[in-house]
Amino acid sequence: MSVRHSSHRRAQAALSAEIGAHDGTLPLVVVTHHAPHPDCIAPAQCGTWSAGSSASDLSALTDSGRAALWVHGHVHQSLDLIRPGGTRLLCNPAGAGFANLAFDENRVITLA
Numbered sequence: 117m118s119v120r121h122s123s124h125r126r127a128q129a130a131l132s133a134e135i136g137a138h139d140g141t142l143p144l145v146v147v148t149h150h151a152p153h154p155d156c157i158a159p160a161q162c163g164t165w166s167a168g169s170s171a172s173d174l175s176a177l178t179d180s181g182r183a184a185l186w187v188h189g190h191v192h193q194s195l196d197l198i199r200p201g202g203t204r205l206l207c208n209p210a211g212a213g214f215a216n217l218a219f220d221e222n223r224v225i226t227l228a
Contacts, residue, residue: 128174135182143184143227151188151195152178156205158193178203184227194218 131146138144151157151171161170170190178186181201188207194216195207210219 124172128172131174132177135177135180138182140182144182145227146177146183146186148186148188150190151205151207152186153199153205155197156188156191156195156207158191175199178205185225192216194220 131148135144135146146152152174154162154171154173156171177183178199179201181203183203185204185206188205189209191207192209192211192215193207194209195205197205199205206225208220208223209216210221
C-alpha cells in the first residue's frame with residue numbers, strides 16, 4: 117500500500133472515530149479541506165484526475181446522519197445538498213480571483 121493510501125486510511129479512521137464518539141447533545145459540524153463525496157464535484161469534472169484530487173467517497177460518514185453539517189473547500193463551485201442520512205454538505209468558495217459568481221460573502225448557517 118502506498119504512503120498516500122495508508123495516510124488517507126488513517127485520516128479516514130480518525131475522522132470516523134471522532135464522528136462516532138459525538139454524543140449528539142449539540143449539532144455536529146465537520147470541516148474538511150477536501151470534499152467528502154463525489155457529488156460535490158461539478159459534472160464537467162467527473163471522471164477527471166482533478167476530481168480524484170478534490171473529493172473522496174466518504175458516504176459511510178456523510179450518510180450516517182451523525183453530522184448536521186459538513187463544510188468543505190477545495191472545489192471551486194458553490195454547493196448545498198443534503199445526503200440521505202440528513203447531513204448537509206456545504207461549500208461556498210470565492211474561487212480564484214472571486215470567479216465564483218454564486219459565492220455569498222454574507223452566508224450564515226444556523227443549526228437547530
